[in-house]
Amino acid sequence: MPESPLILVVEDEYLLMDEMLHALTKAGFVVDGVASGEEALALFCSGRDYKALVTDVNLQGGLTGWDVARRVRERERSFPVIYATAAAAEQWASHGVPDSTLLSKPFAPAQLLSAVSRLLNIDAAAPHVATARVSNS
DSSP states (O other): OOOOOEEEEEOSOHHHHHHHHHHHHHTTOEEEEESBHHHHHHHHTTTOOEEEEEEESSOBSSOOHHHHHHHHHHHSTTOOEEEEESSOGGGHHHHSOTTOEEEESSOOHHHHHHHHHHHHTOOTTOOOOOOEEEOOO
């Protein structure tokens, strides 16, 4: 059985993060969720085999989602990135990394699953075994 893709979610609104983690886990992804860019980069650089990044733009801490995606792309040039934002969509063209996807909040869980599946070139309906971990720092 193939291993479920590991997704890193960065969202500082707890209820929205919970909704995103639930949708991704239910769809069969393994998910790590954190609230700040600093936590996200620490996890990404820890050696875990992440397959995609889903990040809010405005985050807790000193880094934005734009910063996180740029730093991830410095390590892996074509790493799949999805931005989720309510207020910064107009900045995507100038601040977003190339070949990324932007979801405007509010969005339906199906839109998130479609975006992740499209970037990973997988069938959104494929069964996987999944787990979610959330950092409460």
